[in-house]
Amino acid sequence: MKLFIQRRGIVTFLMLLWSISIVPVSAQESRFPLIPYPAKLTAGKGSFIITSKTSITLAERFWNEANELNDLLSKGLGKKLSITKNSNPHAIKLVYDASITAPEAYKLTITPQQVIIAAKDPAGVFHAVETIRQLLPVAVESGIVNNQLALPVMSITDEPAYEWRGMHLDVSRHFFAISYLKKFIDRMALYKMNKLHLHLTDDQGWRIEIKKYPKLTEEGAWRTFNNQDSACMKRAVDNPDFTIDKEHIIQRDGKTLYGGFYTQDEMKSVVAYAAARHIDIIPEIDMPGHMMAAINAYPFLTCNGENKFGELFSKPVCPCNENTFEFAENVFKEIMEIFPSKYIHIGGDEVDRSDWAKSDACKALMQKEGIKDLPALQSYFINRMEKFFNARERKMIGWDEIIEGGVTKTAIIMYWRTWVPGAPVKAAQNGNTVIMTPGEPLYFDAQPDQYSIYKVYHFNPIPKGLNRKEASAIIGAQANIWTEMIPSENRADYMYMPRMTALAEMLWTNDQSKYNSYLKRLVEQYPRMDALKIHYRLPDLPGLLNEYVFTDEGKLSISKPLPGLVIRYTTDGSIPAVSSPELPAPLVIKQPEMVKVAAFTPSGTRGDVYSLNYTQQNMLGPVKIGSPKPGLVCSYYKAFFKETALMHNAKADSTFTSDKIAVPPTVKAPSFGITYKGYLDVPSDGIYTFFLTCDDGGVLRIGDNITVNNDGNHSAQERSGQIALKMGAHPFALDFIEGGGGFKLLLKYSINGSEPKEIPADWLKN
Template identity: 70%
Template sequence: MKNKIVALLIAIVVSTGFKVIAQQVDSKYNIIPYPTSLVSGQGRFVITPATNIVYPNGGKFINEANRLNEFFANGFGKPLKLSTTSKDHAIQLKYDAGISADEGYRLVITTHQITIAARTPAGMFMAIQTIRQLLPVNVEYSNIKTIKNLTLPVVIINDEPAYEWRGMHLDVSRHFLSITYLRKFINVMALYKMNKLHLHLTDDQGWRIEIKKYPKLTEEGAWRTFNNQDSACMKKAVDNPDFNIDEQHVIHKNGKTLYGGFYTQQQMKALVAYAAERHIDIIPEIDMPGHMMAAINAYPFLTCNGENKWGTLFTKPICPCNESTFEFAENVFTEIMNIFPSKYIHIGGDEVDRSDWAKSEACKELMKREGIKDLPALQSYFINRMEKFFNSKGRKLIGWDEIIEGGISNTAIVMYWRGWVPDAPLKAARNGNKVIMTPGSPLYFDNQPDQNSIYNVYHFNPVPAGLAPTEAKLIIGAQANIWTENIPSENRADYMFMPRMTALAELLWTNNVNDYNSYVNRLTDQFKRLDVLNVHYRLPDLPGMITQNVFTELDTLSIVKPMQGMQIRYTTDGTLPGKNSEELTGKLIINKSERIRLAAFTSAGARGDVYDLNYQQQSLAAPVEVNNTQPGLKCSYYKAFFKETKFISKANADSTFISDVIAVPQTVKAPSFAITYSGYIDVPADGVYSFYLTCDDGGVLKIADRETVNNDGLHSAIEKNGQVALKKGLQKFKLDFIEGGGGYTLKLKYSKDGSAPADLPSSWFRN
């Protein structure tokens, strides 16, 4: 009877094109991204070595049939038979002109048949990735012992993506990544239905793609002696081997140790084909007119004055006022277009030091002749001229959001990254430009992750507030960027993008932010597949970790493990915890001031983040006696750049104001600044209070004249925490915050006795 009901339901769904927009996620299906619509049935379809894969006559979907068959070949030791003739108890790949979405598909699994319907090969491939996740993880590799059968659950899935651009970006210039790694990266992207790989191929630190007309770009520009980014990584490698410089990219030449590498055109064409088989478009970026030091070193004629050096903030750019520059650029991009068939070409266009252009006689003449009013418009002249060249070759130009500053055509595509310029995507959309959202927070995956990173990605809204519905349609998707200044190894790259990418994948495909708990549960199951795929992902955060702990008499350390089979190991002598260190199996009683270092380990020996837990015995701080206080905190505002909060005391405030919230005021417009919050908090009860300070860039919190949280320095938005023992009453409060430019993030929460972190009530603040 049940099978008849399921069969009837399937018939209804197939005949009506039924699709559920919002649904309850079924915990049985650990699929990421979760399908648009999933209707669960009873029973399973059994796949054996005798099962056929049937695809349409004419060869449509043959590539997709082969991709699916790779998993069965791994499981059974040999591929299934491919056929164009309908079979009973088979896997049928069918063309369906009624499926409107380019990447949409319908998957119907009964106990007797699997039917996969799509209009395009891309849609068929997306369906296969869903099947891939429904199969056991051991189909990801060739088995020594073959499997007798595989099963798939009875289910009906109607699915399509919310956004057309679901991208990942890799910077291979600062630190180089091998072709082998790029293939692995593409394979993992495909698993989660991501479809755009943006390769940042050139920058000041290295030119990574062979250009035959200009051989010195790779002969010289692909290699460098170790720089300050390398040395910073080497220091971190003392505690974490993932920061070791990858030896496969180090050579010794003419008595020098050189770091680098490049891709030949043949290698890259093969990679493009590999990605295309998985319906991933590789978008090349040749960054200009700025970030061109590696090229200018090889060909000095590219500048206005022959100089190649760092300016105030950025390196000197190529000169947009000489025809030889355009000849070079067009020759380079012509070869790039012969390698990459993508209709999109990224020109960069960001962070340009234009000061030398202002001094150039050639630029002065050009600006006068062309009616160019200022230097941003001169940069736009370069970008617009290159776009016309791209268009003449049938390609579309993408640039970072700086390209809108001097005016651009509405046919260019804008990639928004500068979170501190919130109106940039609005201006672009209102100009008619398509926009790809890549803001640094939360989509710069080179930013150090913390316990909030995945949540922040999952809950990111790609559509900026303030856009009309017609303008919002120009937001075509989003992309996570991985800049590799501090990512010198493939293991470190894995750690930085996984599992954050899975949150982005679900956001951009399903666009459903109401099932975060379900997503987290499904993610835990995905780790098994990532283990098989040799992805060195970041292990889940250990819950409730406080860096600076205080206690009055004693404290207890106990940890709820976020994954089965995880072991927590620790040391008390300052050494790094290893897989042979003492295991924390229950509760650890703390009755003296000490430092505990701990980390989680998987059964395979992978180590998670190392937590440095400092315990300090404190007495409850006595309250202060103050008369005639007023509501709010006194704030001092400094319009200057500070590397650390300690330098604020040497400066004079530009203005003061009173605030009853801890947040960067909307009125603050300076690119770099500092704010100090001072006064008192009215503590409601005796106890040990925990504080959680999130800063981009840095901040230091002191309560009762005790340093409670130190989150100082220039860095991305990250949370740090600490505790302080307080008596009821007024307690001194001081928070120093610095913003180096770009983040504008400041949050402060508190908790007591294990409660969930919450905002400090404004009623606590007094001055």
Template identity: 60%
Template sequence: MTKIVTSKLFLFILFLGYCTDVNAQADHKDIDIIPYPSTLTAGDGYFLINAQTTLVAPSRFVNEAAQLAKLVKAGTGYSLNRSTHSTNVINFVYDSTIKNPEAYQLNVKPKSVTITAGAPAGAFHAVETIRQLLPISVETGQRNATVRLPSVNINDHPAYAWRGMHLDVSRHFFSITYLKKFIDVMALYKMNKFHLHLTDDQGWRVEIKKYPKLTEQGAWRTFNNQDTVCMKRAAENPDFNFDNQHIIKKDGKTLYGGFYTQKQLKDLVAYAANKHIDIIPEIDMPGHMMAAINAYPFLTCNSQNKWGELFSTPICPCNETTFDFAKDIYTEIMEIFPSKYIHIGGDEVDRRDWGKSEACKELMKREGITSLPDLQNYFIDRMEKFFNSRGRKLIGWDEVLEGKISSTAMIMYWRSWVPDAPVKAAQNGNQVIMTPGTPLYFDSPADKNSIYNVYHFNPVPKSLTTEQAKLIIGAQANIWTEYIPSEKRADYMFMPRMTALAEMLWTNKQDDYKSYTQRLIQQYKRLEALDINYRQPDLEGIIDSRVFITSDTLNIHSPLNTSVIRYTTNGSLPDQNSPLLRNYVVNQPQTIKLAAFTQSGKRGDVYTMKYSQQTPAEPQNVAGVAPGLSAGYYKGFFNGTTKIKAGPADSTFITPTVTVPASIKEGSFAVRYTGYIDVPQDGIYTFYLTCDDSGVLSIANRETVNNDGMHSAIEKSGQVALKKGLQPFALDFVEGGGGYTLKLQYSINGKERADVPRAWFKHSR
């Protein structure tokens, strides 16, 4: 029998941010929903939520109806009254023909709102769509009088089943309150998988009752070198200050850390399930286990626990005590987390100690194992069988493909520099979740291209067949927290990038990017109301190193029309008392620091612009040039361009353009590109250099762009004054291992940017 839930609602004020003419629009691209629905058609007029409005729902949707009622109440302050008669109704309808559990239909007419779904998850997503159409007051609890919803007809479903976010709570710890806030934001944008990285070398964050020392000892540590970096950065950015609630004094030492009790985590799981988000726990094995090994040394092959060249000592897969420990751990984890999926990690394992172990030699001989990667997968395979026996499915990072892996394991692809890994996984029959470091590691610093790159990421490798492509079930963004010591910093790193990921995974229409960016501008108001320390949109017109010949007028704009730009010229950071930037005239070399400030006083990124005065460089008179640049390849790891070894290159070649040659996309190396650039006219040229890791560009023997330092793919820009003709060109590039990103663009005299044409590059014969 259908259960009726009725609601008498007081009036809200008109949604101030709503400016759509619903009577005129047929496509409604200006309705500020993210992710945008699969189809949306405008109707005529509005549905008014008023004192006569009722809410009707079958019992299977009572939870979702209650959440909609809660949103409405947040804006009125009045409890909902029962009524069975109304001509103004919000009606939840069950439709068994809707097979996708996350799909829904939303039909808003002047006298009714109908939410139709085949499962509670779909009904909940409809509620979140309505939430984005309601006034921002529903987020703040401000009590108002009237509200109206535009008449629309939406038919909506996700493009991908796995729409995930990952948070590492091991390197730096986050409160349960923050995790719930994180879940709330995920739900708002229809994300459905929360990958919680609970353990690593730096901390064990989950209570295991059979092994109490895991949290008694493993949850706490003294400050490390990554903490020191954060402390230095805090001098200019308060987001790097530690959350003091995670710092304690014990035995005369200052310790950082914390852990979650099983009760806390069970409560968190229920909280997420109420919003149709599945929490996937990760207990990383066999590597990244230093925190556990410190407490229980028997876990290694030799009872030692140390760092190797890159990674820590792993647990030993050749002792039955290791498997007993792992099964005990996961048994308790499964009692906390009902998720079908359990993440075992399996990444970055330093296997060298295994090769020295007599126990491992004996096991490999007995089991016919011929390599250390296969020995690792002996461990993974045994654990997968244990997971399967409990009705769970194993997920591992893509390193598990280095040995023999069953086709039933799920693969999480992260190593951008191993592009064939997801292809091999799909060819092996494994389901794949795409999380490549570029562009989906949200702990990497954002720049002006980050949102674009996330939005235009295609999870499906081009080389897959149609059937194999079905094994790519979605994607997620990862947040590793070595350099994220506070909840405010975590907010900043994932928002608003997550909105681009949400739309890519739900809507999957890359040609709607302009519409998305326009809708995103309106979303910032809601994020601020939710107390999200989001990264403000990049200021328009920022160039790191600017040039003037006689003078320049600096005009910088924020995409947020409610923000103002303030600046300093004395080296100090701009604050709310700094002067406003309005047509600032530059006629002498100087350094300007500037930032945008919202109406609430929230400061965005601080930009540093260095101005220099130049006379346009004269062209070179060079005879006998040929197309392309000369390039020298240097083997080895170099910590920045200044560390490239002196002397001749290990090999040389001619390249038609600035790119990382496909033949050397492996390991660490450096490339020096030299030659000339044939510019077509006099002017001030701006160059935009994106690289992972280091790059320094010089034009006309003048350093133009400095993007040095070991970092992920970020863009830096600079200007140089040139006369028409051949100008000396030099670019030093360092790849530390993993990114393989190098891109050069230009603009002239403030025009639109473009890739540097190949025809411009020349070298001496």
């Protein structure tokens, strides 16, 4: 999304540099809005001025990086600089330094006379170029020509904390053009990310040309609109970001089809483009499950010829027929010709194995090979494919399900199932390399909110339970973008930016203490994103609730998170538009109503729409209770519930008393429900606000009122609500359900706008 921020001119910026010699780190961080922030930065006096007469000198191995730097500078100067091996005065020098041993590390020294980029490997030089890019004026990104460019005098010593700094893009559910992949790569490079995981195949579409099996793309790359497309179309009525990109819609044989695929030559061009920016593209061909698009084209791949969805997932390919392995090996041979990466991702997640149990071929194979169960049969398939990969000097990556039936130590595990927290620990202790991609907080297809950036920045890739040696198996992390509900390039931008910047800094610096300076530096990054035409998510409007109450009148005031924004509102149920009135400071509310607010940039781009429901209440009086006991009475249900109300007619498996709102550590069931009942004994009159965070769903009732409704199966999200309470005890009920996910339950309160806190144990009674 576009926004415009008032920024100091370059002359003022340079005057600040000239007046300062060595400054404290905190001040330096605010002066230099670099993301990720370098491991060590020392500022100096003055600047290095780049003109058309400046040259680039280099060691032989850094020609590609010299050209990347030249392309960058030419956008601002209007012409390219000379590149030479000869040493020249007033030059930018790319120097080989064997003493820099860490992979991707570099040293950047800027003096008034010269710039020296020193590194051992080309990736280090390239990262230094991207640091220079962020030090240059934003105008460079737009190709605005100046006679000269200035770099502040400083020295930087820098290296990444983690080897794997990745992003994942699902191009199967919704398809993305080659041009967008290259934009995506450019943005990753700007923030020093180095791994792009492309999810190329799934039930909804096969996206890469395989010459031996042409029907994979002739048929498997196209579909009639499905339920996900329909859901996007419905949401597009109010939000144009959900409009399906029309370039991927065709007419064939009287049908409207959605899809597309990459030819091998097209994808080779993307691989080369990424390699020039030191980004490794890892292809994923997901099997044995998620293969419906392939099975539609080649039905022999299943055990019984059927191709449909089971109770949860689609039918997989059959691991008991040699035809399946012949197909898989032929596909991966061509994949390896396209992608030189040493890593190949085989998927291995969400497999409905029920048909395997009915197959005579599988029964015979299991008896022959001594395979004890269906998870072990899946491991037979995975391990056999890994041998095929290893024979061709490739390393196999699989989602963490592949450890269930046993896996070799050489397989790389990509952990995503937050409801199986022991999976990465088990894998690391087994000797496997592990990449962390947990759904919470690294599934960037989850709707971002005011806590998303904080959670990403403070994510620790090292799970609890590992000693130092075992922790070395964790090589990094990546964010995943699944595109069932991401049908356009604009929507994709919105979902991963600016979250990716938080992930980039966390994986590069591994220093959570820099969070506040990161937020300040992020503000300075938005104009660069504007220049790059990134349709990013505007910062949240701060401090808003889902439900408000008032006794006499309410007042709504909203601080602007960025300069230049205009906050507009409606009270008639319509979505705020550029023609809607600007929110006054404050808006006085004297009757129950729904207020909808949204921020707008000067260009008219709208941020998120917030629906604020105001209800007028009298203070709720307390109830009398006899001899209260401490804590709440809890009922525990070992079952899956789609919504909390379904627990009310179920039989509890056990009951217990708790003096806090939290999932007990003894709960092990993957799906369950808990009800908390009793009284909330508040110490004073006031407007109480409750903040309920659930993964999956929860409903809070105080008295006869639903105070917070956070029901349903969803990832961790916070909902809030208010109620006017008089001092004393009030009936309290909280229903919580977990469908198989993060086991997240947290309830906080504030009174009359105070800082949110956890509810004291002595307030909870039964």
